[in-house]
Amino acid sequence: MVKYVYDFSEGNKDQKDLLGGKGANLAEMTRLGLPVPPGFTITTEACRTYMEQGDLPPELRVEVTMALRRLEDTLGRSLGDFYDPLLVSVRSGAKFSMPGMMETVLNIGLNDASVQGLTKFSGDERFAWDSYRRLIQMFGKTVLDIDGDKFAHALDTMKHARGVTADTDLTAADLQELVEHFKGIVRDESGREFPQHPREQLDLAITAVFNSWNTDRARLYRRRERIPNDLGTAVNVVTMVFGNLGTDSGTGVCFTRDPSTGKSGDYGDYLPNAQGEDVVAGIRNTLTLADFEQLDPASHGELRQAMRRLETHYRDLCDIEFTVERGKLWMLQTRVGKRTAGAAFRIATQLVDEHLITMDEALERVTGAQLSKLMFPQFDSASEGRVLLGTGMAASPGAAVGAAVFDSVTAQAWAAEGKDVILVRRETNPDDLGGMIAAVGVLTSRGGKTSHAAVVARGMGTTCVVGAEKLDVDVVKREIRVGKKVVKEGEVIAIDGSSGEVFLGSVPVVPSPVVRYLEEGLDAALALLPADDEETAELVRAVDRILTHADAVRRLRVHANADTAEDAHRARIWGAQGIGLCRTEHMFLGDRRVLIERLILAQEDAERHAALDALLPLQRADFIDILREMDGLPTTIRLIDPPLHEFLPDLTALSVKVALATERLANGADVDPAELERDKVLLAAVERMHEANPMLGLRGVRLGIVVPGLFALQIRAVAEAAAQRIKDGGRPHAEIMIPLAASVMELHLIRDEAEKILAEVAAAEGVELHIPIGAMIELPRAALTADRMAGVAEFFSFGTNDLTQTTWGFSRDDVEGAFFSEYTERGVISVSPFETIDRSGVGRLVRIAVEEGRSARPDLTLGVCGEHGGDPESVHFFHEVGLDYVSCSPFRVPVARLEAGRASVVTGGGDTR
Numbered sequence: 001m002v003k004y005v006y007d008f009s010e011g012n013k014d015q016k017d018l019l020g021g022k023g024a025n026l027a028e029m030t031r032l033g034l035p036v037p038p039g040f041t042i043t044t045e046a047c048r049t050y051m052e053q054g055d056l057p058p059e060l061r062v063e064v065t066m067a068l069r070r071l072e073d074t075l076g077r078s079l080g081d082f083y084d085p086l087l088v089s090v091r092s093g094a095k096f097s098m099p100g101m102m103e104t105v106l107n108i109g110l111n112d113a114s115v116q117g118l119t120k121f122s123g124d125e126r127f128a129w130d131s132y133r134r135l136i137q138m139f140g141k142t143v144l145d146i147d148g149d150k151f152a153h154a155l156d157t158m159k160h161a162r163g164v165t166a167d168t169d170l171t172a173a174d175l176q177e178l179v180e181h182f183k184g185i186v187r188d189e190s191g192r193e194f195p196q197h198p199r200e201q202l203d204l205a206i207t208a209v210f211n212s213w214n215t216d217r218a219r220l221y222r223r224r225e226r227i228p229n230d231l232g233t234a235v236n237v238v239t240m241v242f243g244n245l246g247t248d249s250g251t252g253v254c255f256t257r258d259p260s261t262g263k264s265g266d267y268g269d270y271l272p273n274a275q276g277e278d279v280v281a282g283i284r285n286t287l288t289l290a291d292f293e294q295l296d297p298a299s300h301g302e303l304r305q306a307m308r309r310l311e312t313h314y315r316d317l318c319d320i321e322f323t324v325e326r327g328k329l330w331m332l333q334t335r336v337g338k339r340t341a342g343a344a345f346r347i348a349t350q351l352v353d354e355h356l357i358t359m360d361e362a363l364e365r366v367t368g369a370q371l372s373k374l375m376f377p378q379f380d381s382a383s384e385g386r387v388l389l390g391t392g393m394a395a396s397p398g399a400a401v402g403a404a405v406f407d408s409v410t411a412q413a414w415a416a417e418g419k420d421v422i423l424v425r426r427e428t429n430p431d432d433l434g435g436m437i438a439a440v441g442v443l444t445s446r447g448g449k450t451s452h453a454a455v456v457a458r459g460m461g462t463t464c465v466v467g468a469e470k471l472d473v474d475v476v477k478r479e480i481r482v483g484k485k486v487v488k489e490g491e492v493i494a495i496d497g498s499s500g501e502v503f504l505g506s507v508p509v510v511p512s513p514v515v516r517y518l519e520e521g522l523d524a525a526l527a528l529l530p531a532d533d534e535e536t537a538e539l540v541r542a543v544d545r546i547l548t549h550a551d552a553v554r555r556l557r558v559h560a561n562a563d564t565a566e567d568a569h570r571a572r573i574w575g576a577q578g579i580g581l582c583r584t585e586h587m588f589l590g591d592r593r594v595l596i597e598r599l600i601l602a603q604e605d606a607e608r609h610a611a612l613d614a615l616l617p618l619q620r621a622d623f624i625d626i627l628r629e630m631d632g633l634p635t636t637i638r639l640i641d642p643p644l645h646e647f648l649p650d651l652t653a654l655s656v657k658v659a660l661a662t663e664r665l666a667n668g669a670d671v672d673p674a675e676l677e678r679d680k681v682l683l684a685a686v687e688r689m690h691e692a693n694p695m696l697g698l699r700g701v702r703l704g705i706v707v708p709g710l711f712a713l714q715i716r717a718v719a720e721a722a723a724q725r726i727k728d729g730g731r732p733h734a735e736i737m738i739p740l741a742a743s744v745m746e747l748h749l750i751r752d753e754a755e756k757i758l759a760e761v762a763a764a765e766g767v768e769l770h771i772p773i774g775a776m777i778e779l780p781r782a783a784l785t786a787d788r789m790a791g792v793a794e795f796f797s798f799g800t801n802d803l804t805q806t807t808w809g810f811s812r813d814d815v816e817g818a819f820f821s822e823y824t825e826r827g828v829i830s831v832s833p834f835e836t837i838d839r840s841g842v843g844r845l846v847r848i849a850v851e852e853g854r855s856a857r858p859d860l861t862l863g864v865c866g867e868h869g870g871d872p873e874s875v876h877f878f879h880e881v882g883l884d885y886v887s888c889s890p891f892r893v894p895v896a897r898l899e900a901g902r903a904s905v906v907t908g909g910g911d912t913r
């Protein structure tokens with residue numbers, strides 16, 4: 001029989017799939033003996049069943065009854081009891097944290113009777129009625145789908161009538177009256193009475209949490225975070241403890257280390273006399289933990305112990321939610337905390353130095369995505385004339401410059417027009433998610449490091465500054481006021497998510513210290529830092545240590561896609577161990593385009609030879625430069641790939657030009673007849689070569705077979721360049737790669753021609769040339785006939801861009817913009833297959849080709865040079881299938897190095913030969 005309900009004492013932290021993150025960690029804290037309010041977790045499986053069947057499974061109702069009775073027996077109180085009521089909160093908790101995305105309902109069990117019991121328990125009538133009105137408000141909004149403004153408005157009206165401004169100034173009698181009013185709203189808006197039966201409240205709240213899995217904002221968040229839609233959420237039913245029972249109560253959030261710098265210590269916010277989400281919502285400005293220590297040293301001491309215990313147990317930064325009820329500490333939640341990219345590296349090495357984790361584990365704790373974030377530029381602190389508007393808390397690093405906007409809708413609209421915007425709010429709430437995604441930065445005037453804005457922005461990697469209190473954000477007037485200064489919507493501001501500074505106008509940016517380290521080495525990068533910038537120095541050292549470790553453990557080599565000597569130079573500095581793809585087509589553009597045009601148009605051999613002879617020295621010089629940069633390292637040069645008409649003028653433009661000139665000539669205007677004649681010949685050629693589907697037409701190896709002399713020219717240039725390098729004392733490792741082959745016969749034809757040329761050049765130059773000839777595997781047929789292809793090719797390089805295009809039949813230049821968002825929305829794809837390798841389709845072809853290729857030629861070298869070579873998830877796949885190297889753009893080389901190392905420690909050695 002399935003088990004849908006687990007008491008906290010039954011589960012553990014490794015059951016996140018079933019119990020969700022929150023449930024699994026509550027169970028773990030219970031196991032550790034920490035003070036967790038008793039409760040139980042309803043599994044994600046129950047949610048999935050509910051989503052399939054549209055109703056709570058009957059077994060679930062029974063199990064909830066049993067769990068509830070156990071809870072009541074443990075506490076000696078019963079749900080909604082008149083004298084001594086047990087009240088519970090119903091909290092969502094999916095496998096992956098989705099801050100603020102789903103529902104929570106507090107104070108379940110309160111009704112007209114038990115509000116009396118709560119009065120007795122608390123000795124505070126005002127508190128009891130306030131709790132009851134909060135329940136009706138929250139329940140009405142989240143469970144019964146009533147517009148929350150209706151309740152808020154009623155509350156405001158009451159305050160106005162009583163002539164008070166703060167909720168806390170309302171009396172017990174006021175709140176009792178408000179409860180009646182709220183019940184009226186429920187009746188009018190939902191057509192039903194507010195449910196008095198505690199169990200009915202509970203069941204409806206559970207259903208509401210299940211339903212909240214599928215709200216638009218939750219789906220949007222998951223799409224962005226790549227969380228699958230079918231996981232479902234767990235529901236935690238937790239005994240209520242109250243942080244709003246007076247000044248000896250309160251609620252807070254803390255981290256065992258600073259989540260934005262990684263610095264070890266206690267970080268957190270505490271809000272006395274507050275309940276539930278008040279801290280995270282950033283509604284009131286909070287106290288620090290140091291203030292909390294002053295206020296309640298005993299609870300603070302207990303909290304510190306729990307923090308240390310958790311960090312030692314999880315061996316990582318933990319974030320914690322806690323409540324103090326009349327001097328008694330309760331742990332409401334913990335999890336391995338989200339952190340900024342810089343903090344991830346620092347914390348990982350700190351934990352190594354504290355002997356809590358190994359270097360392998362440190363490598364697992366960071367990601368390529370985090371490393372690439374650290375490679376972004378930062379504001380130039382030396383730039384003059386910056387106008388500082390104010391300083392808030394540095395919540396998520398980065399340097400963002402954009403137009404200030406004051407609501408989510410405007411942010412999305414302006415971003416859709418291509419503008420960079422910074423979303424400015426007093427505080428954010430989950431409805432702002434769309435705007436936060438659209439914005440390059442988020443700025444709030446209230447809230448702490450754990451406010452909604454901070455948590456969400458950090459999760460998304462968006463630059464964020466929170467709690468910039470000096471800024472008076474007026475979302476109605478759409479302006480920020482700072483003293484006498486007024487910043488209107490649309491004016492440019494700049495925010496620094498590492499320092500918390502907010503500037504008026506644009507601020508210049510400088511390269512990141514991590515990039516400096518990658519380019520100039522550790523010592524040089526450290527020497528360039530200001531002496532007191534220990535934080536950045538620690539970061540650079542941490543990146544160096546982890547990247548060095550990744551290099552030591554990875555099996556995959558990392559090459560770069562580089563077409564010029566400059567790119568090759570950069571790639572090498574950043575750690576590339578070769579060039580996996582040197583595209584040669586750009587070498588035929590610019591001044592050289594006329595030469596290739598002549599080659600294409602040549603009617604006779606003599607003309608063709610003249611064009612080829614002119615191209616040869618230019619192409620040879622290109623290759624000499626690149627081979628010099630890559631001396632000693634493999635340099636894979638791909639023969640020309642795109643359709644020839646790409647080197648010719650545009651068909652429409654040329655047709656119009658010829659038509660106009662012809663007409664003007666007929667009208668006796670001054671037209672150069674020779675030029676017109678040339679244009680006509682050109683037009684005829686362009687028309688002849690026009691293709692409806694050029695990507696599937698005369699390109700790649702097909703071109704090399706059809707256009708005499710073209711590939712021969714390139715092969716000769718490679719051979720002569722290599723010969724020249726050898727004579728100059730270099731160690732060239734050129735390789736020749738044939739694009740877009742589908743048949744082994746294509747390879748034979750080119751290979752035969754190439755071998756002749758290589759032998760000729762070697763003889764003529766008096767050097768020995770070892771230039772391997774290989775094939776790109778970028779068509780399904782090539783992959784499926786890999787055994788035969790490997791008979792002719794000495795290496796394979798998977799061109800996963802074209803392989804994805806031809807496997808899916810997706811035009812790579814068109815589909816991503818055209819309908820991928822709809823496809824993601826409808827669940828056809830979870831991420832673009834052009835970005836992350838489609839393991840089951842395209843990946844399967846790669847696997848087949850690897851196995852068959854290697855069985856035919858055991859020493860076949862295997863690599864990938866499509867865009868996927870620099871994508872973290874895909875790198876893991878290429879490691880698993882046993883490729884020898886990945887090749888990616890120079891900027892992504894460090895990311896690929898790191899991920900290749902992670903792949904080694906996560907999955908072991910991968911398939912090796």
Ligand code: PEP
Pocket residue numbers: 581583641778798799800801802803865866867
């Ligand atoms: C590929 O198809 O994956 C590839 C690397 O070649 P290109 O992108 O130049 O077509």
Ligand code: MG
Pocket residue numbers: 778799801802
């Ligand atoms: Mg290709």
